[in-house]
Amino acid sequence: MKRVAIILFTTLSSFIILQSAKDIRHETKYTRLDSLRGSITPERVWWDLTYYHLSVSVDPSTKTLVGSNRVDYKVLSENQIIQIDLQAPLQLHSASQNGENLEITKEGPAHFIKLKKKQEIGAVNSLLLNYSGQPVEAENAPWDGGITWTKDKNGKDFIASSCQGDGASLWWPCKDHMYDEVDSMLMSITVPEHLMNVSNGRYRGTDENDDGTKTFHWFVNNPINNYGVNINIGDYVHFKESYTGEKGSLSMDYYVLRDNLKRARKQFKDAPRTMEALEHWFGPYPFYEDGYKLVEVPYLGMEHQSSVTYGNGYQNGYRGTDLSGTGWGLKWDYIIIHETGHEWFANNITYKDMADMWLHESFTTYSEGLFTEYFYGKDAGAEYIRGLRTGIDNTENIIADYDVNAHGSGDMYPKGANLLHTIRQVVNDDEKWRGVLRGLNQTFYHQTVTTKQIEEYISEKTGRNFQYVFDQYLRDNSLPVLEYIIQEDKVQYRWSGVVEGFDLPLKVFLNEAEIWIEPTTNWQSTSAKNPTSFKIDSNFYVSILNVMGS
Ligand SMILES: [Zn+2]
Numbered sequence: 001m002k003r004v005a006i007i008l009f010t011t012l013s014s015f016i017i018l019q020s021a022k023d024i025r026h027e028t029k030y031t032r033l034d035s036l037r038g039s040i041t042p043e044r045v046w047w048d049l050t051y052y053h054l055s056v057s058v059d060p061s062t063k064t065l066v067g068s069n070r071v072d073y074k075v076l077s078e079n080q081i082i083q084i085d086l087q088a089p090l091q092l093h094s095a096s097q098n099g100e101n102l103e104i105t106k107e108g109p110a111h112f113i114k115l116k117k118k119q120e121i122g123a124v125n126s127l128l129l130n131y132s133g134q135p136v137e138a139e140n141a142p143w144d145g146g147i148t149w150t151k152d153k154n155g156k157d158f159i160a161s162s163c164q165g166d167g168a169s170l171w172w173p174c175k176d177h178m179y180d181e182v183d184s185m186l187m188s189i190t191v192p193e194h195l196m197n198v199s200n201g202r203y204r205g206t207d208e209n210d211d212g213t214k215t216f217h218w219f220v221n222n223p224i225n226n227y228g229v230n231i232n233i234g235d236y237v238h239f240k241e242s243y244t245g246e247k248g249s250l251s252m253d254y255y256v257l258r259d260n261l262k263r264a265r266k267q268f269k270d271a272p273r274t275m276e277a278l279e280h281w282f283g284p285y286p287f288y289e290d291g292y293k294l295v296e297v298p299y300l301g302m303e304h305q306s307s308v309t310y311g312n313g314y315q316n317g318y319r320g321t322d323l324s325g326t327g328w329g330l331k332w333d334y335i336i337i338h339e340t341g342h343e344w345f346a347n348n349i350t351y352k353d354m355a356d357m358w359l360h361e362s363f364t365t366y367s368e369g370l371f372t373e374y375f376y377g378k379d380a381g382a383e384y385i386r387g388l389r390t391g392i393d394n395t396e397n398i399i400a401d402y403d404v405n406a407h408g409s410g411d412m413y414p415k416g417a418n419l420l421h422t423i424r425q426v427v428n429d430d431e432k433w434r435g436v437l438r439g440l441n442q443t444f445y446h447q448t449v450t451t452k453q454i455e456e457y458i459s460e461k462t463g464r465n466f467q468y469v470f471d472q473y474l475r476d477n478s479l480p481v482l483e484y485i486i487q488e489d490k491v492q493y494r495w496s497g498v499v500e501g502f503d504l505p506l507k508v509f510l511n512e513a514e515i516w517i518e519p520t521t522n523w524q525s526t527s528a529k530n531p532t533s534f535k536i537d538s539n540f541y542v543s544i545l546n547v548m549g550s
Pocket of ligand 1: 338342360361364
């Protein structure tokens with residue numbers, strides 16, 4: 001999720017002013033706490049997460065969480081200090097191993113726990129953490145993380161967590177770095193008895209407690225990233241269907257507020273449609289073992305793994321509007337398609353470092369176009385992706401600084417999608433391109449990755465080195481400009497505003513006839529008799545400028 005404000009497309013002339021704004025940004029200093037939060041510290045690197053059992057009691061009347069987390073991990077190298085994160089005002093009361101209480105040293109949200117038992121390489125050890133407090137309330141979920149405490153129209157509590165960016169340690173103690181996903185996880189969530197909790201994975205049952213509460217158990221059988229873990233509490237009703245997909249029968253379960261059942265039964269028809277379209281493009285849904293769920297929440301939505309959350313108001317578009325301005329975005333429910341698209345790019349293939357968040361958002365925004373193409377045709381899909389360009393501002397880089405939990409520009413949505421659409425034009429072979437998209441999901445199945453891995457995979461599988469193209473669109477903020485001059489017997493052209501080595505071939509129309517050119521930063525020419533018009537295929541996201549000013 002995490003769509004940031006859309007800024008209108010910038011004109012060429014404003015590039016220079018905006019370039020200096022970028023330089024200022026780069027002077028920003030990061031703190032030690034940013035590094036503790038965003039890097040693979042020595043106290044993180046030596047152990048590999050294997051299992052969590054998160055057990056939390058949620059009290060809406062006091063907005064309090066009381067709970068524990070059992071952390072199982074495999075020892076990779078010798079160390080006696082383990083880093084666990086938990087953000088204030090929540091408090092970590094104790095950490096123990098084999099029943100022995102351990103010493104905790106705190107530095108911001110980072111808790112350094114001194115282990116007594118020798119950590120033998122290869123051993124799987126367990127740590128028990130107890131915590132409680134009033135977690136941060138989300139002021140503007142899902143953009144500001146935290147717990148959203150609201151009531152539904154009938155006055156019943158309606159509560160949800162969301163924490164992308166801020167991190168899962170906003171509401172439970174964990175290893176809060178994306179590089180290491182836990183292999184499986186049990187969640188036991190206790191709520192007032194008239195409410196229901198829906199979390200990730202499969203429902204395992206409910207305990208009826210004798211204090212007016214119930215405990216809901218959910219089990220996640222696949223690796224899950226920490227921000228994907230979620231609780232959703234409300235007066236839910238449930239309906240379901242079975243989808244026959246590429247790996248057989250997939251259970252699709254829907255949890256919505258009691259009053260919205262009728263609207264949901266209609267609107268959620270987009271969920272199996274998304275499965276159909278995106279399995280075609282990306283390969284099998286990555287979490288058959290855990291099933292798929294769509295869960296209503298009091299905020300817009302988020303890609304919580306196997307329990308995608310929904311708050312788009314049972315209407316098509318993005319809160320009823322079409323981000324592309326083409327009309328295609330009103331044919332389907334943005335939140336269902338986009339957040340479900342993240343099951344492939346975010347939950348299956350996950351960034352190791354948030355600096356590479358484009359891997360989630362660019363591919364998922366691109367999936368909106370692929371969904372459109374699947375149901376409404378290739379031109380419709382292309383038109384949708386091109387339409388998103390109005391949301392690009394080209395002022396800041398898409399890839400942010402590493403190891404400090406920073407994310408890049410909101411351009412990662414529309415510009416990233418247009419980068420992928422542009423690469424597809426160069427590949428110029430739809431089946432090959434679909435093979436690349438499916439191959440990514442197969443090759444990096446259930447993995448955390450770096451941008452480099454994905455870039456190299458795309459170059460290798462397409463047989464063309466896209467390194468400079470990625471550098472241009474992800475690590476620079478200016479849009480390539482193709483300058484051209486029409487002369488009597490030829491057209492001259494060259495790139496300007498590009499990174500060194502930039503090598504994007506273009507399909508152009510010279511006097512309406514299609515030709516391919518390979519511009520460089522030096523002037524080249526194509527001969528033509530009395531050339532009158534020179535246009536770039538609009539599917540390539542670049543600028544064009546007649547330097548003769550005609
Ligand atoms: Zn998203």
